[in-house]
Amino acid sequence: xxxxxxxxxxxxxxxxxxxxxxxxxxxxxxxxxxxxxxxxxxxxxxxxxxxxxxxxxxxxxxxxxxxxxxxxxxxxxxxxxxxxxxxxxxxxxxxxxxxxxxxxxxxxxxxxxxxxxxxxxxxxxxxxxxxxxxxxxxxxxxxxxxxxxxxxxxxxxxxxxxxxxxxxxxxxxxxxxxxxxxxxxxxxxxxxxxxxxxxxxxxxxxxxxxxxxxxxxxxxxxxxxxxxxxxxxxxxxxxxxxxxxxxxxxxxxxxxxx
Amino acid sequence: xxxxxxxxxxxxxxxxxxxxxxxxxxxxxxxxxxxxxxxxxxxxxxxxxxxxxxxxxxxxxxxxxxxxxxxxxxxxxxxxxxxxxxxxxxxxxxxxxxxxxxxxxxxxxxxxxxxxxxxxxxxxxxxxxxxxxxxxxxxxxxxxxxxxxxxxxxxxxxxxxxxxxxxxxxxxxxxxxxxxxxxxxxxx
Numbered sequence: 001x002x003x004x005x006x007x008x009x010x011x012x013x014x015x016x017x018x019x020x021x022x023x024x025x026x027x028x029x030x031x032x033x034x035x036x037x038x039x040x041x042x043x044x045x046x047x048x049x050x051x052x053x054x055x056x057x058x059x060x061x062x063x064x065x066x067x068x069x070x071x072x073x074x075x076x077x078x079x080x081x082x083x084x085x086x087x088x089x090x091x092x093x094x095x096x097x098x099x100x101x102x103x104x105x106x107x108x109x110x111x112x113x114x115x116x117x118x119x120x121x122x123x124x125x126x127x128x129x130x131x132x133x134x135x136x137x138x139x140x141x142x143x144x145x146x147x148x149x150x151x152x153x154x155x156x157x158x159x160x161x162x163x164x165x166x167x168x169x170x171x172x173x174x175x176x177x178x179x180x181x182x183x184x185x186x187x188x189x190x191x192x193x194x195x196x197x198x199x200x201x202x203x204x205x206x207x208x209x210x211x212x213x214x215x216x217x218x219x220x221x222x223x224x225x226x227x228x229x230x231x232x233x234x235x236x237x238x239x240x241x242x243x244x245x246x247x248x249x250x251x252x253x254x255x256x257x258x
Numbered sequence: 259x260x261x262x263x264x265x266x267x268x269x270x271x272x273x274x275x276x277x278x279x280x281x282x283x284x285x286x287x288x289x290x291x292x293x294x295x296x297x298x299x300x301x302x303x304x305x306x307x308x309x310x311x312x313x314x315x316x317x318x319x320x321x322x323x324x325x326x327x328x329x330x331x332x333x334x335x336x337x338x339x340x341x342x343x344x345x346x347x348x349x350x351x352x353x354x355x356x357x358x359x360x361x362x363x364x365x366x367x368x369x370x371x372x373x374x375x376x377x378x379x380x381x382x383x384x385x386x387x388x389x390x391x392x393x394x395x396x397x398x399x400x401x402x403x404x405x406x407x408x409x410x411x412x413x414x415x416x417x418x419x420x421x422x423x424x425x426x427x428x429x430x431x432x433x434x435x436x437x438x439x440x441x442x443x444x445x446x
Binding site: 059061066070 | 292297298409415433438
């Protein structure tokens with residue numbers, strides 16, 4: 001194909017950006033764009049003009065699980081190699097890579113992002129995500145952490161499945177909110193029960209949702225820098241004896257976020 | 259896109275800091291932009307699980323590639339939306355066989371006139387957006403419809419032919435003439 005015809009190049013760039021240029025032709029054009037400035041600028045012309053169509057869509061808040069999974073993926077990715085711009089030696093002591101939870105906790109105080117989503121209704125939280133003015137209103141107004149009642153967050157994933165819960169524990173309102181993603185294979189008629197591990201043994205917080213979101217009850221007087229949670233597989237409706245009867249599928253800490 | 263210069267400047271800084279590995283900046287960028295990207299991904303992919311996956315992929319890429327952003331690539335949000343849209347197109351190519359094509363008249367609203375009509379939207383609307391709207395109105399109905407369907411649904415020529423119940427050659431020429439006319443109009 002002759003790419004030196006400007007009209008043809010314009011059309012291919014337009015169809016490339018629109019997405020109707022497919023398959024081999026698309027890849028050929030991508031290669032051409034890498035070497036030809038004029039092609040790249042034509043592509044950018046269309047990208048910036050057609051982006052106006054996306055600006056008309058009403059913003060939609062993604063579920064908090066996306067952010068948590070993203071953090072997890074960032075943690076497990078090999079370091080990005082950007083030798084020129086990335087600071088070379090971040091610290092003399094070469095600290096171990098931060099766990100996702102340390103990042104979450106750090107973000108919570110710093111930007112309030114993930115936690116803000118979880119905490120939901122409580123607040124002058126940063127960035128009302130449903131409002132089209134998200135960008136304009138973003139995170140200046142982070143409330144001082146000290147002024148807020150504590151919230152604990154946890155991400156519990158069941159090994160060998162894609163099932164995970166993003167949990168927020170709010171002692172002030174005796175409430176746990178759970179957002180689920182993924183699924184448990186062959187759950188059948190059984191239930192998944194959430195436990196708070198205390199000095200006196202496990203205390204049931206209730207049944208975890210297996211789709212969507214759910215609310216569970218938190219007992220009075222929960223506090224501390226960190227709580228331990230566990231999930232067990234139980235008969236439908238939960239353990240009949242108030243203690244876990246089935247296998248513990250996963251456990252982990254809930255970190256005090258604010 | 260419909261953001262003030264100050265918002266864009268803030269996003270430029272957030273992208274620059276993200277490119278340096280600053281996770282706080284990345285978190286703020288996610289907070290400011292994810293709902294816009296997610297709206298587009300939901301619109302194109304239709305399924306929440308796919309949109310969730312695509313949004314993660316996009317921001318992972320943004321985390322890795324933020325340092326390649328340059329202002330000549332458009333405003334930050336345009337760049338991010340472009341990343342999202344290409345990701346959605348790729349996913350659709352892989353997954354579309356599983357998606358049922360909508361019946362005639364079953365598609366979600368997509369005409370340019372339907373959207374962004376609130377006074378707030380108009381107040382923040384930039385000149386370019388108004389221009390795109392005007393130029394879109396200039397297109398013949400089939401041209402406009404085929405361009406919008408390709409944009410919002412990620413349809414190929416073949417899929418457009420099926421949905422619009424028209425021969426492949428006809429549909430291709432609607433798309434091309436539509437785009438050519440749009441190009442002329444936007445150039446004015």
